[in-house]
Amino acid sequence: xxxxxxxxxxxxxxxxxERGIRDKRVIEVMKKLPxxxxxxxxxxxxxxxxxxxxxxxxxxxxxxxIVALMTELIELKGDEKVLEIGTGSGYQSAxxxxxxxxxxxxxxxxxxxxxxxxxxxxxGYKNIKVYIRDGTEGVPEEAPFDRIIIxxxxxxxxxxxxxxxxxxxxxxxxxxxxxSQYMLKAxxxxxxxxxxxxxxxxxxxxxxxxxxxxxx
Ligand code: SAH
Numbered sequence: 001x002x003x004x005x006x007x008x009x010x011x012x013x014x015x016x017x018e019r020g021i022r023d024k025r026v027i028e029v030m031k032k033l034p035x036x037x038x039x040x041x042x043x044x045x046x047x048x049x050x051x052x053x054x055x056x057x058x059x060x061x062x063x064x065x066i067v068a069l070m071t072e073l074i075e076l077k078g079d080e081k082v083l084e085i086g087t088g089s090g091y092q093s094a095x096x097x098x099x100x101x102x103x104x105x106x107x108x109x110x111x112x113x114x115x116x117x118x119x120x121x122x123x124g125y126k127n128i129k130v131y132i133r134d135g136t137e138g139v140p141e142e143a144p145f146d147r148i149i150i151x152x153x154x155x156x157x158x159x160x161x162x163x164x165x166x167x168x169x170x171x172x173x174x175x176x177x178x179x180s181q182y183m184l185k186a187x188x189x190x191x192x193x194x195x196x197x198x199x200x201x202x203x204x205x206x207x208x209x210x211x212x213x214x215x216x
Contacts, residue, residue: 029095038061060204073170081146082102108208136209150171155178155210158208183198184198
């Protein structure tokens with residue numbers, strides 16, 4: 001009698017499959033991963049709702065469908081070294097950790113980073129490393145990466161991240177204005193990005209050297 005398991009199956013059925021996500025590994029991991037353990041205690045029963053939820057510090061855990069879409073778009077086979085910018089709750093990081101070899105995730109809000117670290121430890125993830133810094137500068141000491149995912153809105157893919165992406169590697173990010181963006185999938189070809197703009201989205205802003213200014 002796992003109430004959350006039931007809610008999770010419904011989530012996958014009505015939000016993920018219904019909207020056309022087809023990658024079997026993505027679907028399996030979303031069926032399995034306890035999203036309710038990544039949201040604040042007082043909204044635990046909303047964890048499987050079809051929307052983003054507040055996680056404190058003005059930040060959000062992305063809508064389940066958006067997590068599934070971004071994960072499908074970066075095409076993980078299992079052996080990748082992945083860089084994530086915007087750890088937040090750590091939910092997306094955990095999904096990545098299930099589907100890739102190693103995950104390097106960067107968060108600028110100290111408390112969110114520390115809470116996520118604790119979650120990863122509790123849930124037994126040994127292949128996630130959390131960094132507290134401005135993710136727009138990436139993690140040069142661990143580059144190059146096979147895949148990069150930015151889970152905050154950015155005006156452009158920050159140049160250091162393009163540099164830290166392998167040739168042929170994929171980056172997925174919400175790119176556009178501070179309050180409205182398009183989901184971008186881009187493939188590195190030489191020093192250029194081959195770009196595919198997908199659906200309109202609204203993410204919290206990426207704050208940093210190659211993002212926006214902190215207005216809080
Ligand atoms: N992937 C997250 C979504 C978090 S929302 C999840 O699954 O919950 C975006 C996060 O990006 C926020 O936690 C915010 O603090 C963080 N962020 C914003 N600018 C950043 C930057 N320059 N470097 C690292 N993290 C940043």
